[in-house]
Structures are given as C-alpha cells and as structure tokens.
Amino acid sequence: MRLSLILPLALLPALSACGSKGPPPLPPLSQEALAAVVDKPGVDRETLARAVDALFTDPATSETRAVVVLHNGRIVAQRYEPGYHEHTRFVSWSMAKSITGVMIGMLVSDGRLRLDEPVPIPAWQRPGDPRGEITLRQLLQMRSGLRHVEAGDPPYESDEVRMLFLDGRDDMARYAEDAPLAREPGRHFQYSTSTSVILADLAARVLAPGGDAEARRNAVSTYLRTRLFQPAGMTSMVPEFDAAGTMIGGSLIHGTARDWARFGQFLLDKGSVDGAQIVPRGWIDFMTTPSPAEPDYGAQIWLNRQPGKGEPLTLFPDRGPKDLFSAVGHLGQYVMVSPGQKLVVVRLGKTQDDKLRPVVDRLADLVHVFD
Numbered sequence: 001m002r003l004s005l006i007l008p009l010a011l012l013p014a015l016s017a018c019g020s021k022g023p024p025p026l027p028p029l030s031q032e033a034l035a036a037v038v039d040k041p042g043v044d045r046e047t048l049a050r051a052v053d054a055l056f057t058d059p060a061t062s063e064t065r066a067v068v069v070l071h072n073g074r075i076v077a078q079r080y081e082p083g084y085h086e087h088t089r090f091v092s093w094s095m096a097k098s099i100t101g102v103m104i105g106m107l108v109s110d111g112r113l114r115l116d117e118p119v120p121i122p123a124w125q126r127p128g129d130p131r132g133e134i135t136l137r138q139l140l141q142m143r144s145g146l147r148h149v150e151a152g153d154p155p156y157e158s159d160e161v162r163m164l165f166l167d168g169r170d171d172m173a174r175y176a177e178d179a180p181l182a183r184e185p186g187r188h189f190q191y192s193t194s195t196s197v198i199l200a201d202l203a204a205r206v207l208a209p210g211g212d213a214e215a216r217r218n219a220v221s222t223y224l225r226t227r228l229f230q231p232a233g234m235t236s237m238v239p240e241f242d243a244a245g246t247m248i249g250g251s252l253i254h255g256t257a258r259d260w261a262r263f264g265q266f267l268l269d270k271g272s273v274d275g276a277q278i279v280p281r282g283w284i285d286f287m288t289t290p291s292p293a294e295p296d297y298g299a300q301i302w303l304n305r306q307p308g309k310g311e312p313l314t315l316f317p318d319r320g321p322k323d324l325f326s327a328v329g330h331l332g333q334y335v336m337v338s339p340g341q342k343l344v345v346v347r348l349g350k351t352q353d354d355k356l357r358p359v360v361d362r363l364a365d366l367v368h369v370f371d
Contacts, residue, residue: 093329200249216245256271
C-alpha cells in the first residue's frame with residue numbers, strides 16, 4: 001500500500017479520539033456527603049456517598065430527612081437533613097404495619113392467636129354473619145374481603161382518613177370491624193390500613209381481655225416494649241393509641257432512623273437478636289412470602305416483585321434483588337431489607353405519594369452499590 005494512503009489511516013484513531021467526548025467528569029462531592037459515609041464501608045466510599053447524596057440533593061427526591069445504611073450489621077452511612085438528627089423520632093405511617101405483623105407473630109407463637117382459625121371478634125361471630133369466616137392469615141395478607149377504600153378521592157371519603165381523623169377516630173377498631181363483607185374472604189387483595197387496626201385490636205383483646213382503654217393500652221405497650229423493642233435495641237419507639245386503647249397499628253409508631261434500621265436488621269436476622277429468637281424464623285419467612293392474592297405483598301410487608309394486574313409498582317423488581325422486601329409508609333418512608341446483600345436501607349422524609357418514583361429509583365441506585 002502506498003505511504004500516502006497508510007499515513008491517513010494510521011491517524012484515524014487519534015483524530016477520532018480528539019473529536020469524541022466522553023462522559024463529563026462528576027462534580028466533586030461536598031464534605032457533608034463524604035462525612036456521611038464511614039472510611040471503609042465495604043464498597044467504594046465515593047460511590048456510596050454519591051448514592052446517599054442524591055437522595056438529599058436531587059430536587060426530584062425532596063424532601064429526604066434521614067438516611068441510614070447498615071451493611072453486615074454495622075452503620076456504613078448516615079445522614080440527616082438540617083433540623084433532624086439521630087435522636088429525632090420519625091413517624092412511621094404505614095411502616096407500622098410491619099411491626100404489627102411481628103407482634104401478631106409473637107402472639108401466634110405464644111399460642112394466644114391461631115393463624116388459620118376465624119379471628120375472635122365478637123361482632124363477627126353472630127349467627128349468619130359471613131365475616132365469621134375471616135382468618136388471621138387473610139387479615140395479615142390483606143385479603144379479608146372486607147369493604148374498604150384506601151387513598152380515595154376525595155380524601156375525606158377514604159376509609160383510612162375517616163378512621164384516623166374523622167368519625168372513626170375515637171374507636172378505630174369499631175369503625176374497621178363494622179365494614180361489611182364485599183368479597184369472599186381470601187380471594188381478593190385490598191391494601192387496607194383498617195385491617196392493621198383490626199390486628200392491633202386482636203392483640204389488645206388477648207393481652208387485656210375485657211379491659212378498659214387504659215388496660216388495653218398498657219398491655220400492648222408493655223408487650224411490645226419487653227418482647228420486641230427492648231430486646232432489639234429499639235428503645236425510642238413510641239406507638240400511638242386511640243381513645244378506646246387500640247394501638248394505631250397501621251399508621252402511627254414513632255422512632256429514630258437508627259431504630260428503624262435496627263428493625264430492618266431484626267427482620268434480616270429472621271427475628272433473632274444476639275442469638276435469642278424473639279419471633280420464630282418461620283414467621284419472618286411467612287411475612288416475606290407472596291400473598292396468594294398479590295405477588296408483591298407478603299404479610300404486612302411489601303416484596304420486590306412485579307405487582308398483580310392493575311396494581312401500581314411499589315419497589316424496583318426490574319433492578320433489585322428478588323429477595324428484597326420493605327416496610328413502606330406514606331410520604332416516602334422505607335425500611336428496605338436485602339438479605340442476600342446483608343443490607344438495610346432506611347429513608348425517611350416527606351414526598352407526595354404521586355411523586356415517589358424518583359425516590360424509589362435513587363434507592364435502587366443505592367442498593368445497586370452493594371451488588
């Protein structure tokens with residue numbers, strides 16, 4: 001080949017490189033972003049810091065107030081929005097349902113409730129009442145068949161709003177248990193905050209049979225404190241109760257971000273704390289097994305799986321581990337647990353529910369750091 005042809009060909013790679021543009025360099029991380037991650041987190045420190053930082057600085061993820069990441073049982077990242085700190089108690093919203101689910105598991109283990117028998121609610125035991133067939137398992141898996149509207153429009157006609165703040169607020173269990181049967185028990189998934197209040201009422205009925213509001217409140221508070229919160233180190237946890245002494249088990253338990261992370265670690269460890277089994281391992285397996293009526297829901301907890309037909313996407317099954325599960329609360333509260341990665345990720349904040357997808361996407365990015 002002539003030299004006049006060889007020289008231009010030889011120069012092509014260099015000329016191509018001069019004309020191409022690679023990805024722009026990442027902006028430097030702030031000191032605050034780096035300080036949120038320990039020196040040796042077990043993954044690339046800067047990558048983890050950027051993933052946490054995105055939850056605070058990306059306008060689409062506002063308003064993140066706290067993030068805690070546990071890996072192999074230790075805190076590897078922790079950050080708070082100004083005005084919040086490690087001693088701030090954050091409201092659970094529906095993350096409370098997962099604590100209620102664990103409490104029911106302890107009562108089943110104690111022999112005080114039975115999973116596959118009709119639940120002992122007197123109003124449902126009258127002759128001919130079809131609600132008398134509803135089992136504890138069906139309540140836990142949100143397939144009781146009771147009529148319920150969650151997150152309805154207008155909000156003041158939504159059952160959880162009426163129960164929490166309007167005509168049902170003084171006796172939430174009565175409001176929830178007065179609902180008629182709309183479908184055959186067991187066949188249809190209906191996410192329901194009222195159902196979790198019914199579960200909390202069942203706990204009070206067996207722990208303080210015949211008791212007044214104060215006795216019910218004290219019995220459930222003591223049971224949770226001594227059987228779960230203290231053993232698991234979740235000492236900041238404060239549940240709320242209604243005027244009838246029923247724990248608001250679907251919505252209102254307050255705790256620090258670190259204690260919500262400890263709850264995630266408790267679930268990751270299959271209900272064990274320092275070798276002591278607080279709730280049977282099989283109960284955590286049950287909670288994280290798909291409901292027969294909804295593949296991305298277990299028993300009072302969400303699973304990282306594709307939802308059933310017509311249901312919205314809650315987590316990120318296309319991107320994250322199949323064994324990941326999460327307690328999820330209104331306005332973007334998450335306690336995510338990834339057993340295979342030995343990972344717990346807590347995000348607490350205030351983001352409108354119809355704007356949560358960017359938050360979930362950034363949480364998926366964070367989980368991906370540990371792949």
